[in-house]
Amino acid sequence: NAGVTQTPKFRILKIGQSMTLQCTQDMNHNYMYWYRQDPGMGLKLIYYSVGAGITDKGEVPNGYNVSRSTTEDFPLRLELAAPSQTSVYFCASSGRTGTSGSNEQFFGPGTRLTVL
Amino acid sequence: EDQVTQSPEALRLQEGESSSLNCSYTVSGLRGLFWYRQDPGKGPEFLFTLYSAGEEKEKERLKATLTKKESFLHITAPKPEDSATYLCAVRYNTDKLIFGTGTRLQVFP
Numbered sequence A: 001n002a003g004v005t006q007t008p009k010f011r012i013l014k015i016g017q018s019m020t021l022q023c024t025q026d027m028n029h030n031y032m033y034w035y036r037q038d039p040g041m042g043l044k045l046i047y048y049s050v051g052a053g054i055t056d057k058g059e060v061p062n063g064y065n066v067s068r069s070t071t072e073d074f075p076l077r078l079e080l081a082a083p084s085q086t087s088v089y090f091c092a093s094s095g096r097t098g099t100s101g102s103n104e105q106f107f108g109p110g111t112r113l114t115v116l
Numbered sequence B: 001e002d003q004v005t006q007s008p009e010a011l012r013l014q015e016g017e018s019s020s021l022n023c024s025y026t027v028s029g030l031r032g033l034f035w036y037r038q039d040p041g042k043g044p045e046f047l048f049t050l051y052s053a054g055e056e057k058e059k060e061r062l063k064a065t066l067t068k069k070e071s072f073l074h075i076t077a078p079k080p081e082d083s084a085t086y087l088c089a090v091r092y093n094t095d096k097l098i099f100g101t102g103t104r105l106q107v108f109p
Helices: none
Strands: A004-007 A010-013 A019-025 A031-037 A043-051 A054-057 A064-066 A076-078 A087-094 A111-115 B003-007 B010-014 B019-026 B033-038 B045-050 B056-059 B062-066 B070-075 B084-091 B097-099 B103-108
Touching: A004 A087, A019 A031, A019 A087, A019 A111, A043 A064, A043 B097, B003 B084, B003 B097, B010 B019, B019 B033, B019 B084, B033 B062, B033 B070, B045 B056, B045 B062, B070 B084
Parallel strands: A010 A111, B010 B103
Antiparallel strands: A004 A019, A019 A076, A031 A043, A031 A087, A043 A054, A064 A076, A087 A111, B003 B019, B019 B070, B033 B045, B033 B084, B056 B062, B062 B070, B084 B097, B084 B103
């Protein structure tokens, strides 16, 4: 199993450009998440999904959009890039393991995005 | 407000010098406390989950403990390869986690 994969690894955008960060998991997990990590800050939840066709906002959703058409894929869309979106983006997934399941999240390697 | 605080922000240890990292939380209805390790340029790697006060888990030189207000990650006789950032996260409803800002650990030979 490859686990959680993300593409691209690095990207530089100009202000106002758009892009999609790709995330795929091969563990048949229902739950998927997008986080951003800024220097010296904790991981902040952007959006999450509890299954195909179901998404919800996290702590910092403004400027982003998501979709979940399949169990495996959970792309993150930036419509009008701004310098404040310069960050490292992590995708994660977790499986439902029952009401007392550990629900640990498995993370991808990240995408480092710079907006100039 | 739900919050997770980790201390210290950074810790420098000599190889073999044991120490502890702290994670304190203010969350109503704890549903799990998670420890992750993050190496530079990589995603967090899962270490432990703790659910109830008094619970302990061990993995090699690491031991995690939990009380009603905080968790400790004890590192016994650390080696340089234990150098990383250690993240604590609290599960506060079915699906979501709150992360602390992490402790950056450096172990020198």
